[in-house]
Amino acid sequence: MSAPTTVSTDRFLTQADAFQLALDAAEPERLKALRREARLRFAELGMPTTRLEEWRFTNIAPIAKTEFTLAGDLGAVERQAIERYCYPELARATLVNGRFSPELSDLDGLPDGVVVTSLAEALELYPEEVDRYLGRLASFDERHFVALNTAFLRDGVFIKVPRGVVVEQALNLLSVAQPDAEGEPVAFFPRILIVAEESSQIRLVEHYVTVGEGPYFSAPVTEVEVGPNAGVDHYKLERESLVPDGDARPAAGS
């Protein structure tokens, strides 16, 4: 590996360790193990280079040369700043730098029983369900950024549509990137888990936008479990600024 790549990989690994240490010891064992395995795998894989077939035409060297810091709790995003990405006809679940923001979300129109909540909270409120699918649909064996995302797994959004429920309103899954005001390169890893139970139906758009300017790196991972006779219409809309971002490959299970 060339020196710049090693530098950024090392930095991520160091941060992953610090991240893991800082977390609540009361977290589910499986989640901790998942992160550890993912971190290990990322250490083995490193950042992808154009020598790999899958990455031949996507040179992420600029990302690999940059030392990113895991985005912390940055200042709140003003509702006004995201106004043009909000649509009254759509329900909205908002993430800011990978963290679920209830204040910026609009979920009142959703039918009873539909769950849209922070993944961190879901780990506590719906442990069995989350455990059943989280990290099981998106494998990080060969995928660099899935490994990296999983090494930093903590928050994101959990969406569950119960059996037989048809969600009429489409969901705007708004993922806002807010770079550091001082221009320090930041990284964050949104995690999206969607579970559509038997005969349920939902339409959603993963909507990626940026507020402010500055370098950042985001590697979201989406896992979708679609039950028998269920339907998930899944779209992705990229409206971010021109900073290179990471790999976002939805993994759908059935």
Next chain:
Amino acid sequence: MLEIKNLHVEVEGQKILKGVDLTVEGGQVHAIMGPNGSGKSTLALVLAGREEYEVTEGEILYKGEDLLEMAPEDRAREGVFMAFQYPVEIPGVSNVYFLKAALNAIRKHRGQEEMDAMDFLTYVREKMKLVKMDETLLNRPVNEGFSGGEKKRNEIFHMAVLDPVLAVLDETDSGLDIDALKVVAEGVNTLLSPERAFVLITHYQRLLNFIVPDVVHVLLDGRIARSGGKELALELEEKGYTGLEQQMVDEAAAVQPSA
């Protein structure tokens, strides 16, 4: 209109239907529900005349005549229509050509005059409105490149054109989202009439919210285990097939305490 008596069917030596009794009168909608492997599709295919299915016992009377003696094309001429779970594509044969040939074969059999191209197109356009089908699909080869939902709508469109007496719909709802389901259901509902009967085979209850059945039958392990009104479908939705099976086992045990 349709009388199935003690029907036993085997395929490749395996027993699938183990004594099915079913009577369907004109104007009725019967729903047949059941878990995978219960024999639902077998029943539909035996009605259509699929050769691999061997009838080892029992009989099927259609309009008083022995259906099993009739070749599939004769059954079709007599007004039996089947909508398939996985409609086939027929490359090179346009939808409109296919339907005109089929309809005219039926009309000829009924002693009616065959339709010419102009009359047929007028007739067909009316039917297209019924199932909200795009006219461009008329000239496409049958089902070629159609999405799952489009294929199912095409089946209903075919049904509307061919004016059947007995329509058997095999899991027409599978793979459809709720909007497509409503279109299909609407198409079927417009065709309900006293001279026509429907047998809807379905795994999920939702279709029956839109096409209200007169009778619901539950097929379990090759036999009709229970029949009832539309509430039976809701009961099934709640309890699931295993739940219902268990309930029946419990009921049987209560009536006949084991020695």
